[in-house]
Amino acid sequence: MMLGSMVSLLMEGMITSIEIFLLTLLFSLPLGLLIAFGRMSKFTPLRLIMKVYISIMRGTPLMLQLIVVFFGPYYIFGTTLSPDYRFIAVIIAFSMNYAAYFAEIYRGGIEAIPKGQYEAAQVLGYSKIQTFFIIILPQVFRIIIPSVTNEVITLVKDTSLSFVIAIPEMFTVAKQIAAAESSIAALIVAGVFYYVFNVLVAFVMARLEKRYDYLN
Amino acid sequence: MSLLEVKNLKKSFDENVVLKDISLNVEKGEVLCIIGPSGSGKSTLLRCITDLEQEDSGDINFDGTFGLVFQDFNLFPHHTVLKNIINAPLKVQKRDKNEVLKSARDLLKKMGLEDKEDAYPHELSGGQQQRVSIARALAMNPDILFFDEPTSALDPELTGEILVVIRDLAAENMTMVIVTHEMSFARNVGDKIIFMDDGYIIEEGTPEKVFSSDNARMKEFLGKFYD
Amino acid sequence: MNKKIGFILALVVIAFLVMGTASAGLFDFLGGGSNNSARVNNDNNTFIVGFDAEFPPYGYKNGSEYVGFDLDLAQEVCKRNNWTLVKQPIDWDAKDAELNSGSIDCIWNGFTINGREKSYTWSEPYIDNKQVVVVKADSNIKSLSDLKGKIVETQKDSSALHALQGDNKTLGESFGKLQEVADYNTGFMDLESGACDAVAIDIGVAEHNIHSRNSTTKFVILNDTISSEKYGVGFKLGNTQLRDQVQKTLDEMFADGTVAKIAANYTNDGVPGSLVRK
Numbered sequence: 001m002m003l004g005s006m007v008s009l010l011m012e013g014m015i016t017s018i019e020i021f022l023l024t025l026l027f028s029l030p031l032g033l034l035i036a037f038g039r040m041s042k043f044t045p046l047r048l049i050m051k052v053y054i055s056i057m058r059g060t061p062l063m064l065q066l067i068v069v070f071f072g073p074y075y076i077f078g079t080t081l082s083p084d085y086r087f088i089a090v091i092i093a094f095s096m097n098y099a100a101y102f103a104e105i106y107r108g109g110i111e112a113i114p115k116g117q118y119e120a121a122q123v124l125g126y127s128k129i130q131t132f133f134i135i136i137l138p139q140v141f142r143i144i145i146p147s148v149t150n151e152v153i154t155l156v157k158d159t160s161l162s163f164v165i166a167i168p169e170m171f172t173v174a175k176q177i178a179a180a181e182s183s184i185a186a187l188i189v190a191g192v193f194y195y196v197f198n199v200l201v202a203f204v205m206a207r208l209e210k211r212y213d214y215l216n
Numbered sequence: 217m218s219l220l221e222v223k224n225l226k227k228s229f230d231e232n233v234v235l236k237d238i239s240l241n242v243e244k245g246e247v248l249c250i251i252g253p254s255g256s257g258k259s260t261l262l263r264c265i266t267d268l269e270q271e272d273s274g275d276i277n278f279d280g281t282f283g284l285v286f287q288d289f290n291l292f293p294h295h296t297v298l299k300n301i302i303n304a305p306l307k308v309q310k311r312d313k314n315e316v317l318k319s320a321r322d323l324l325k326k327m328g329l330e331d332k333e334d335a336y337p338h339e340l341s342g343g344q345q346q347r348v349s350i351a352r353a354l355a356m357n358p359d360i361l362f363f364d365e366p367t368s369a370l371d372p373e374l375t376g377e378i379l380v381v382i383r384d385l386a387a388e389n390m391t392m393v394i395v396t397h398e399m400s401f402a403r404n405v406g407d408k409i410i411f412m413d414d415g416y417i418i419e420e421g422t423p424e425k426v427f428s429s430d431n432a433r434m435k436e437f438l439g440k441f442y443d
Numbered sequence: 444m445n446k447k448i449g450f451i452l453a454l455v456v457i458a459f460l461v462m463g464t465a466s467a468g469l470f471d472f473l474g475g476g477s478n479n480s481a482r483v484n485n486d487n488n489t490f491i492v493g494f495d496a497e498f499p500p501y502g503y504k505n506g507s508e509y510v511g512f513d514l515d516l517a518q519e520v521c522k523r524n525n526w527t528l529v530k531q532p533i534d535w536d537a538k539d540a541e542l543n544s545g546s547i548d549c550i551w552n553g554f555t556i557n558g559r560e561k562s563y564t565w566s567e568p569y570i571d572n573k574q575v576v577v578v579k580a581d582s583n584i585k586s587l588s589d590l591k592g593k594i595v596e597t598q599k600d601s602s603a604l605h606a607l608q609g610d611n612k613t614l615g616e617s618f619g620k621l622q623e624v625a626d627y628n629t630g631f632m633d634l635e636s637g638a639c640d641a642v643a644i645d646i647g648v649a650e651h652n653i654h655s656r657n658s659t660t661k662f663v664i665l666n667d668t669i670s671s672e673k674y675g676v677g678f679k680l681g682n683t684q685l686r687d688q689v690q691k692t693l694d695e696m697f698a699d700g701t702v703a704k705i706a707a708n709y710t711n712d713g714v715p716g717s718l719v720r721k
Contacts, residue, residue: 166546
């Protein structure tokens with residue numbers, strides 16, 4: 001197979017991978033913040049629920065979570081599964097899983113901010129919401145960007161797990177081409193794709209890191 | 217009526233009673249210095265008055281705006297010097313930007329930091345940071361300015377520059393309450409001195425009166441500084 | 444954070460947690476199609492075939508299309524029943540969950556019946572993938588026992604090799620040498636030149652090679668088979684209604700020669716030689 005046609009075939013899978021990647025970030029980054037708040041709440045039941053949630057999401061394989069989210073409705077409620085639900089299930093499972101990791105990263109960042117920052121903001125009359133968004137969050141960003149970068153790069157590669165519920169993302173397409181062609185060339189090309197994708201991600205994150213690095 | 221009135225203030229943390237029965241007044245234009253050994257409740261008193269702690273009982277009557285200068289500055293590290301100063305007047309007090317900028321630059325000039333407005337806090341010395349934090353508090357146009365051990369985190373050679381700033385403010389009749397360990401400074405700048413120990417006000421009055429007190433605890437405390 | 448905000452947050456997050464399981468139910472409820480039993484028939488006249496897209500010639504990717512002998516059969520079955528075929532490549536490890544939950548209607552993909560008889564409702568076998576032995580026509584090897592001490596070649600990672608190293612290990616060990624070659628082309632060249640005494644091979648591939656070489660007189664296939672595996676279409680256990688309909692159509696297709704015609708398109712892969720009914 002010509003390299004050009006191989007790349008164009010892989011492109012379909014690549015688009016699926018990118019969709020999973022972007023939608024997961026779109027939902028998991030804010031959801032992680034909510035979970036982090038719950039995890040740090042003074043309201044004990046909420047704090048415990050979030051602790052258990054994070055523990056389960058981090059303590060079980062994402063592949064299992066994908067299976068549970070997709071097949072769960074049938075096994076629990078006997079619901080007929082619509083084909084459209086496959087992709088929705090991927091986004092739900094990825095978002096829930098990554099939100100748990102992001103929540104712990106946020107929590108680490110938020111807890112690293114000295115109490116004096118809150119007090120200074122309070123004395124200056126900032127509201128709680130202003131304090132969080134103007135004073136705390138930008139400092140949290142600087143602290144957490146390296147950890148977030150790690151997770152985001154892992155996410156790029158984790159998208160390949162979604163084939164467990166039959167979403168043909170790039171790596172699956174590459175394996176199919178490799179099987180049809182009896183050659184691993186497609187897998188190598190897929191590897192290059194992932195690498196380029198991650199170099200791009202790392203570049204964007206490095207820019208962000210620089211933007212928030214007020215200490216240098 | 218006094219600008220600030222504190223009556224029968226009590227505060228404890230769990231079993232530890234920190235403020236046992238504190239009453240005091242601060243008049244407009246007055247400089248009150250609060251001295252006393254560590255753990256006597258000075259900082260807690262200031263924190264109750266500035267709402268950073270909730271008192272258990274007692275009254276705090278104060279109708280106006282205040283500023284607080286912390287021991288370790290608590291500048292916002294991600295904001296430039298200028299933004300540290302102008303952000304609250306703009307975002308909280310919603311004042312006019314040109315007016316705020318002008319007053320911030322006047323304050324920086326007064327603090328000898330006119331060339332530092334674009335610097336970040338970590339690029340400044342401790343003394344410079346504390347001057348920025350004083351400017352930040354003053355930018356809110358407070359009726360009263362509280363200082364919580366403003367020189368304790370500074371090297372001795374940087375202490376002087378902060379004391380000079382506070383002295384200048386006193387000369388402009390700024391109302392201030394200063395918790396401090398600098399005895400000679402308290403004596404020189406304070407219109408009134410309060411000596412606290414173990415959650416009580418032990419001695420209170422003019423510097424002359426307090427520093428020549430016959431109270432045993434007062435004498436013991438001062439002895440540690442003049443030995 | 445005060446308790447009220449905490450409580451609202453708890454609600455939001457719990458709502459999100461149940462969303463994963465509830466949303467499908469909700470969609471379905473809104474569509475009015477909910478029932479508590481797995482569907483026994485294919486809904487909306489769509490026929491969703493689950494297959495492993497890495498298994499040529501039965502199902503694989505060709506360009507941007509999924510093709511293969513099994514998918515061609517499925518296409519013809521759908522055409523005759525006025526169904527729309529959905530080719531759903533699946534993760535082979537999730538095939539049972541896919542089938543049981545009704546997200547696919549059948550597994551049709553060189554799916555071996557042997558050993559799985561009781562796990563699925565099966566169509567009748569349509570492919571008999573026998574592993575056989577090819578020898579020279581003038582050879583004195585007439586049965587598997589004659590292979591003792593002989594040099595036998597097979598392709599690396601082939602079904603025959605697996606059988607000779609697994610279930611038929613005793614037979615494999617009786618050979619003088621079990622030699623792996625990269626492809627059967629080499630095997631047949633070795634057989635012809637005398638470099639080996641026999642080739643162990645899938646029957647379809649054997650027939651394909653013998654015919655394409657025009658050497659029906661030169662080589663013979665022993666009647667004894669090393670092993671055999673039968674392929675069928677697997678339906679959810681109990682889904683006889685859909686199985687019967689597909690079986691009926693398949694029977695018609697065998698009868699009118701359509702199956703053989705489709706198999707002919709995969710001659711190079713030896714499919715015609717493996718058909719249960721010719």
